[in-house]
Amino acid sequence: MSNAKFAVKIFDRSGHFGMWQAEVLDVFFQQGLDIAIEKNKPDNIGEGDWKIINRVACGTIRSYLAREQEYPYTKETFASKLWNALEDKFLKKNSQNKLYMKKRLLRFTYVHGTTMNDHITSFNKLATDLQNMDVTFSDGDMALMLLSSLFDEYEHLETTLLYGNDEVSLKEVCSALYSYE
Template sequence: MQTEVMKYSIELFDGKNDFALWQSTMKDVLTCQGLDAALEETKPAEVRDSDWSTIQKKAARQIRLALASEVKYNVLSETTPIGMWRKLEEIYASKSLTNRLCLKMELYQLKMAEGTNIHKHLSDFNMMVTQVVNAGDVLEEEEKALLLLASLPKSYKSPVQSMLVGKTTLVMKDVTSMLLENDKFLGEDDGANQTNALVMEHSRGRSNGRGGGGNRERLKSRPKKDYGEV
C-alpha cells in the first residue's frame, strides 16, 4: 500500500507498520521538498513570513497523504504539521512505562527460527532496537550485541563460539559483520556443493551409458555380420 508524495514514494502508515521507519522516511521526503522547516516549533528566522503559511500548508498536506484513513482520523483536528507530528508520536511512539515494557519484552524474546534469512532477522532486530530507543530507553552497544547473539538458533553455535574466544567485550558492528560473512561463506559453500552434485550426476550419466563411452561399449558388443570372403 503506497502513495505518491510529489515524486517520492512512501509507504502509507496504517498503525501496524513501523512508525519510526515511516517517520524517518517522511522527514526525508519533507527535506527533499524544502518543507522540513514546518516541523520546527516556531518559524525559523531565515524563513520569510510570506512563505511560512505556504510551507505549513504543503507540509501538512504531504503528511496527511502518507497516512492511511484509519490513522488520518487521529489528526483531523490538528491544523499544523508539528501538531500532527506530535499527535502521531503520542499515539504510536508513546514513552509510557507500559509501552517501554512491551517493546523491551518483544526485543528480549526475539528468536530467529532455523532456516530464516539472516538479513531478514537483522532487519527485524534493528527495527525493535529502534522502537525501544525511540520510546526513551538506552541500549548500550554490548547489550545490543549480546541480545543479537542470544536470538540466534543453535546452528550458529560454532561461529559464535569462535567469535567470543579471547574477547572481554563486544561491539554491535563486529557481530553484524561476523553474521553476514558467515552467511556469505555458507552461500558460497552451497554453490560449491551444487556444482559437485552436477559433476557427479554427469559422471553417473556417462557410466550408465548416456555418454559417448557407453555408446562405444554397445557397438563393441554387437555381433559381426558374415559377409563372406572376397
C-alpha cells in the same frame, strides 16, 4: 525545486518512526511545505496562504500514515500540532513505548531466507530505537539476544562462541554470523 521522487512507506508502527519522519520531511522540503511544521507563521505569508499550506501539509502527513495511525488526527489542520502529536505518540520515552519496543527486541527472531546482514541490521535498528529511549543493555546481553534470535540450526555456532568464555561481545557474534553465512 527538485523533481526528485520520494517513496515514503506508509507508517503502520511496525517500521522505524524516526526514519519515516525524516522521509516525510524530505517530501516537505521538495514541496516547499517544510515551513508548515514551524509553530509560528512567517511574517511574509498571509493568513489565507498559511491555512492552505497547513492543510496541504497535514494531508501529506496523513497520506503516509496507516488508517489506524491516521484516525486520531483526521481533524487536525495545523501541521506543527500534528507533527508534534505524532512525535509524542511514537518517540516519547514513556513506559508504554518502552514496553512495546522491548517486546519487539525480545521477540525478534530470524526469518528464513533473510540474509544475515539484513537480520543483524534489523536487530541493530531495534536496539538503537531502545537506546534513543534511554534503555540500554550490556554488550554481552546484546550478543546473547542476537544469538537467541537464531534457529536451532545455529546452536553449534552458539556453543563454539560461548564454550570456555565468561563473556562474548556483540562484535564477535556479528563477525561469526557474517562468516557463517
